[in-house]
Amino acid sequence: MKKIIIKMHNIKDIRKDTKNFKLSLKKRFLEIDVDRILKLDEENRKYIQKKETFEREKKDISKSKDKTLFSKSKKITDEIEKINKLQTNIKNELNEVLSLIPNIPHDDVPVGKDEKSNIEVLKSGKIPNFSFTPKSHYELGEDLNMLDFDLATKTTGSRFVFVKDKLALLERALSNFMLDTHINQNAYKEISPPLIATANSMFGTGQLPKFDNDQFELKLEDSADRKFLIPTAEVILTNMVKEKIIDKKNLPIRVVASTPCFRKEAGSYGKDTKGMIRQHQFYKVEMVSIVEIEECMSELERMTNCATKILDLLELPYRKIILCTGDMGFSAEKTYDIEVWLPSEKKYREISSCSSCSSFQSRRMKARYKNENNEILFAGTLNGSGLAIGRTLIAILENYQQNDGSILVPKILRPYMNNIEKINKF
RNA sequence: GGAGAGAUGGCUGAGCGGUUGAAAGCACCGGUCUUGAAAACCGGCAUGGGGGCAACUCCAUCCUGGGUUCGAAUCCCAGUCUCUCCGCCA
Numbered sequence: 001m002k003k004i005i006i007k008m009h010n011i012k013d014i015r016k017d018t019k020n021f022k023l024s025l026k027k028r029f030l031e032i033d034v035d036r037i038l039k040l041d042e043e044n045r046k047y048i049q050k051k052e053t054f055e056r057e058k059k060d061i062s063k064s065k066d067k068t069l070f071s072k073s074k075k076i077t078d079e080i081e082k083i084n085k086l087q088t089n090i091k092n093e094l095n096e097v098l099s100l101i102p103n104i105p106h107d108d109v110p111v112g113k114d115e116k117s118n119i120e121v122l123k124s125g126k127i128p129n130f131s132f133t134p135k136s137h138y139e140l141g142e143d144l145n146m147l148d149f150d151l152a153t154k155t156t157g158s159r160f161v162f163v164k165d166k167l168a169l170l171e172r173a174l175s176n177f178m179l180d181t182h183i184n185q186n187a188y189k190e191i192s193p194p195l196i197a198t199a200n201s202m203f204g205t206g207q208l209p210k211f212d213n214d215q216f217e218l219k220l221e222d223s224a225d226r227k228f229l230i231p232t233a234e235v236i237l238t239n240m241v242k243e244k245i246i247d248k249k250n251l252p253i254r255v256v257a258s259t260p261c262f263r264k265e266a267g268s269y270g271k272d273t274k275g276m277i278r279q280h281q282f283y284k285v286e287m288v289s290i291v292e293i294e295e296c297m298s299e300l301e302r303m304t305n306c307a308t309k310i311l312d313l314l315e316l317p318y319r320k321i322i323l324c325t326g327d328m329g330f331s332a333e334k335t336y337d338i339e340v341w342l343p344s345e346k347k348y349r350e351i352s353s354c355s356s357c358s359s360f361q362s363r364r365m366k367a368r369y370k371n372e373n374n375e376i377l378f379a380g381t382l383n384g385s386g387l388a389i390g391r392t393l394i395a396i397l398e399n400y401q402q403n404d405g406s407i408l409v410p411k412i413l414r415p416y417m418n419n420i421e422k423i424n425k426f
Numbered sequence: 427g428g429a430g431a432g433a434u435g436g437c438u439g440a441g442c443g444g445u446u447g448a449a450a451g452c453a454c455c456g457g458u459c460u461u462g463a464a465a466a467c468c469g470g471c472a473u474g475g476g477g478g479c480a481a482c483u484c485c486a487u488c489c490u491g492g493g494u495u496c497g498a499a500u501c502c503c504a505g506u507c508u509c510u511c512c513g514c515c516a
Contacts, residue, residue: 048476052485059485062497063445070496077496225506245436245473247454370436374455374471 009098010363011041024104027111027325032101040094047087054080099203100210103360105325106297106334112324118337119324124308125317127341132403136344137394138275141167143405144425147276158273159265159280166423167393170409171283173416174389174396175258178285178310182386186306188256188287193236195259199226201239204365206331206357207231213266216280229262233286234383241290242365245376251369252299253290256386258283276390277349283389289382292369293359296380297334300356304336307352307386313412316395317341319348333358338387340395351391354384 014021018034025032054076061073105111110119128134141147146167152160163171182188196218202208207215207228216229230236237255246253261284272278287306291299304320311318323335332355339348359378362368367379400408407423414421 045476048485052476055485058496065444065496067496073496247436370454376473 009101009104011037011094011098014038015041021104025101027105027109028102028328029113029326030102032097037094037097040090040097044087044090044094047083047090051080051083051087054083096209099364102328102330103206103333103357105328106356106358108297108322109328109334110322110324111326113326115324115327117324118321118327120319120321121336122308122320124312124319125315125341127317128343128399130343130401134343134398134401135405136275137342137397139344140397140401140405140407141276144407144423146423149275157280159278161276161279163393166417166420167397169417170396170413170423171389171393173413174392175283175285177313177413177416178386178389179256179258181310181313182256182285182287182306186254186256186287186309188254188306191237191240191255191257193233193240193257193259195230195236195262196227197230197235197239199228201235201242201365202228204242205235205238205361206329206364207235210330214264216262216264230259231263232261232284232383232385233257233259234288237286237288238290238361238381238383239365240288241362241367241379241381244367246290246367246369246379248292248369248371251290251292251379252295254287255289256285256287258285258389260284276394279390282391285386285389287354287382287384287386289380290367291380291382292371293377293380296356296358296382299380299382300334300336300354303382303384303386304338304354307338307354307384310387310392311338311340311351314392314396314410315412316392316399316410318351329353329355331355331357331360333360340391341399342395343398343401349391350388351395352385352387355382357381357383 009021014034015038018038022034025034058073058076058080061069061076110117112118135143138147138149142149144165144167146164148162148164149160151162179190183190199208202215215231218227218229220227236259237257240255241253260281262281265278265280268278276282287303289299289303308318308320318338318340321337321339323332323337328335335353335355337350338352338354340351341347342349358380361381362378367381368376369379370376396410397407400410402408402422405425409417409421409423
């Protein structure tokens with residue numbers, strides 16, 4: 001494996017356009033000492049120059065094969081070593097600071113501190129009118145005897161669930177239905193990936209170093225080697241192109257996978273403790289696109305449409321919102337969230353999140369492509385849920401519930417469920 | 427788990443102490459020829475970083491990390507990964 005020089009933000013760009021960089025950090029409401037970054041960068045370059053001067057001298061001596069200069073060469077070696085140490089320290093410090101800075105928001109993204117500044121861009125589907133008080137998914141699931149939270153607590157702990165019988169079938173049907181749709185209609189290629197990723201891969205997509213605490217880490221004999229359960233298939237799918245130079249003719253790359261996802265959800269104590277909205281383990285169908293950098297915005301629209309199409313086909317009411325700068329994830333430059341209507345909460349809840357990460361992840365991963373001019377550029381990466389299966393299951397339970405506590409099966413899913421039309425208690 | 431073999435540019439693959447950042451071939455790009463294409467011939471073609479407005483120039487990199495040496499792709503040590511054979515196992 002080649003040594004990887006990690007670059008999360010292009011320091012050259014920061015140097016050249018400090019003003020803009022500071023402005024975009026402000027949009028994210030972040031306090032970052034940019035002047036310190038620039039100072040580190042300057043020092044770093046100063047030492048590099050110093051080192052290179054010595055290295056050149058040494059090289060000349062070696063080439064001359066002049067024995068009288070050999071002792072001098074040895075002294076230079078010591079000098080280089082000293083400078084190298086200093087330079088490495090500064091470089092590491094610089095990289096550490098840079099690796100904690102999130103992606104720069106796209107110009108389209110509304111500026112705001114929190115979800116209150118998100119903007120609704122689309123509302124679709126008909127909100128169901130119930131002649132009775134609609135129940136929550138966990139009431140429905142427990143009444144059907146098909147969701148068992150207590151049992152999961154006993155075997156595993158809180159925030160896990162046993163899904164049983166026809167709901168387990170529904171979960172499986174959803175996975176297959178979503179995959180089939182993305183593969184056959186949306187031109188994604190199906191992948192069944194590993195569910196474990198290296199620390200390096202986690203760094204590539206932006207989960208590390210900042211969100212270490214949210215990850216389930218595996219216990220390994222050799223503690224220097226860190227491995228993690230994937231918090232989303234995005235990690236492993238996006239890293240498929242890491243350290244690669246992709247031929248332009250192979251772009252765009254579109255892949256989809258249905259995988260379990262594992263999240264510690266540190267810092268979410270007390271939020272959504274009831275039901276299966278927020279679990280430590282859940283299934284999700286994930287789409288990932290690798291594109292030429294200028295295609296990011298159009299691909300994001302395309303990807304988001306692939307996600308909403310699933311909700312259209314399932315005939316679930318939803319809305320699409322664009323996240324403001326303060327509510328966006330670490331690696332994203334622009335994000336659409338898709339929220340599905342939950343009758344028991346009388347609220348829209350997130351069921352998918354589609355993001356363009358521009359070259360933010362590809363810089364971390366060293367994923368590049370050659371364009372028509374033979375220039376090597378960092379690729380654009382995008383990821384989106386299409387959709388979160390657990391939450392889709394919830395949405396179906398709640399939106400398709402009947403007065404007697406049974407659940408109508410959405411028409412499109414029936415072929416995937418032995419053509420049953422209804423999920424009953426008996 | 428045992429025993430061997432290996433890791434070199436987009437790919438194949440030579441080099442095994444000194445102008446080797448690296449032969450050759452393939453792929454790719456440009457040109458000549460051709461009505462067009464193919465073939466043939468000519469030329470170009472690694473990545474990262476530093477300096478410079480630029481032409482350009484300098485440094486690093488032959489799996490990773492140490493060591494030997496004035497000098498390492500080449501020698502030594504440790505590690506990682508890959509392949510083959512045997513064992514074990516969904």
